[in-house]
Amino acid sequence: MTAPYTGPTLTTITPGIEANIARVRSLCHAEIMAVVKADGYGLGAEHVARAALNAGCTWLGTTDVAEASQLRRAGFSVPILAWLHPAGLDVETAEASDVDIAIGSLEHLIQALRRGRGKLRIHLHLDTGMTRGGLPAYDWHDAMHWAAASEKEKIFRVVGLMGHLPNADAAEPSANDAGLRSFDVAHKMARKAGLTFEVRHLASTSATLTDPRTHFELVRIGAGLVGIDPSGSTELNPAARLTCPVVHTRAVSEGSPVGYGGSGTTREAGFVSVLGLGYADGIPQLLDPEAYVMIDGRACRILGRVNMDQIVVETGEWAAAPGTEAIIIGPDPGEPTVQHWAQWGNTSAHRIITGLGQRLHRVASTKQEETI
Numbered sequence: 001m002t003a004p005y006t007g008p009t010l011t012t013i014t015p016g017i018e019a020n021i022a023r024v025r026s027l028c029h030a031e032i033m034a035v036v037k038a039d040g041y042g043l044g045a046e047h048v049a050r051a052a053l054n055a056g057c058t059w060l061g062t063t064d065v066a067e068a069s070q071l072r073r074a075g076f077s078v079p080i081l082a083w084l085h086p087a088g089l090d091v092e093t094a095e096a097s098d099v100d101i102a103i104g105s106l107e108h109l110i111q112a113l114r115r116g117r118g119k120l121r122i123h124l125h126l127d128t129g130m131t132r133g134g135l136p137a138y139d140w141h142d143a144m145h146w147a148a149a150s151e152k153e154k155i156f157r158v159v160g161l162m163g164h165l166p167n168a169d170a171a172e173p174s175a176n177d178a179g180l181r182s183f184d185v186a187h188k189m190a191r192k193a194g195l196t197f198e199v200r201h202l203a204s205t206s207a208t209l210t211d212p213r214t215h216f217e218l219v220r221i222g223a224g225l226v227g228i229d230p231s232g233s234t235e236l237n238p239a240a241r242l243t244c245p246v247v248h249t250r251a252v253s254e255g256s257p258v259g260y261g262g263s264g265t266t267r268e269a270g271f272v273s274v275l276g277l278g279y280a281d282g283i284p285q286l287l288d289p290e291a292y293v294m295i296d297g298r299a300c301r302i303l304g305r306v307n308m309d310q311i312v313v314e315t316g317e318w319a320a321a322p323g324t325e326a327i328i329i330g331p332d333p334g335e336p337t338v339q340h341w342a343q344w345g346n347t348s349a350h351r352i353i354t355g356l357g358q359r360l361h362r363v364a365s366t367k368q369e370e371t372i
């Protein structure tokens with residue numbers, strides 16, 4: 001018999017994700033696509049997708065067809081959309097796996113109309129202000145007429161009209177005016193070309209929470225699933241817990257140098273503990289001196305630079321027994337959040353959550369295990 005695993009563990013808090021979708025549903029009557037790119041924003045694409053569908057999402061979204069077809073193989077039967085095609089347009093896999101693809105350039109449209117065998121479902125992806133992916137406005141007319149002609153020949157079906165708003169972190173709806181105007185122009189142009197759409201979709205988390213004009217038939221929620229509101233307008237539920245046991249504890253005097261080059265110094269005589277995780281697990285290396293973890297309900301400050309696999313924390317007069325669980329990220333009051341780590345590491349909550357290392361042991365929790 002092997003001993004139960006007790007090392008660093010990343011828990012996907014399923015009820016947190018479900019509560020976040022319930023929140024979105026209270027603000028928005030459109031269908032909801034759960035965006036689970038980057039392995040479900042670091043929390044496991046399948047865990048996050050399952051929780052999101054349980055809570056009422058009816059679509060899944062990924063960056064590429066490979067991620068989408070993996071979800072299909074895992075048994076998800078709802079429509080799945082993939083919008084970036086870094087390895088070229090994989091029409092064959094998209095058709096075989098029943099994955100919708102967004103077409104964001106004339107090159108990709110030509111590939112789709114040459115290789116579609118009738119089952120392919122496409123969404124015309126417009127540039128609505130990002131100057132990143134998406135058909136530039138000067139190609140809309142051609143794209144819509146070619147798409148309409150190919151649809152008549154039953155090469156593919158055009159099911160969606162898609163845009164992405166550049167002001168994804170603005171809580172001010174007027175920031176979406178230009179994007180909304182160009183989406184409307186494109187929609188009229190498409191109707192004239194003879195196209196109709198099952199779904200139009202423009203909003204991601206921030207616009208969904210702040211600007212109902214952007215909802216149309218479908219919204220795409222990624223960060224919001226895992227408790228990050230880029231607009232800063234809405235309190236969402238944390239969806240991650242990261243814990244790690246104390247490996248060693250030792251006594252120290254005040255002013256002891258800690259770590260390489262003495263990058264830290266103990267503030268008082270007492271105890272320090274070593275935790276077995278580090279920047280290779282996604283913890284930022286350079287942190288604000290206020291950065292802390294929770295051990296036994298006490299906030300324990302991190303000393304010195306974060307190492308590849310180790311962190312040293314100061315516990316004061318109290319000595320943490322080896323094996324005591326430290327909470328690195330937690331949902332309960334006082335526990336460090338993804339947002340705290342972003343602030344301490346001078347980065348974004350998105351980067352913290354998607355950067356949590358693949359070697360962490362990963363589990364998903366259920367309602368019974370959570371107090372939410």
Ligand SMILES: *Cc1c(COP(=O)(O)O)cnc(C)c1O
Nearest residue numbers: 035164204205220221222223224
């Ligand atoms: C990442 C992404 C989303 C989700 O954005 P969030 O702000 O994380 O909700 C939606 N649509 C596209 C095209 C994306 O790339």
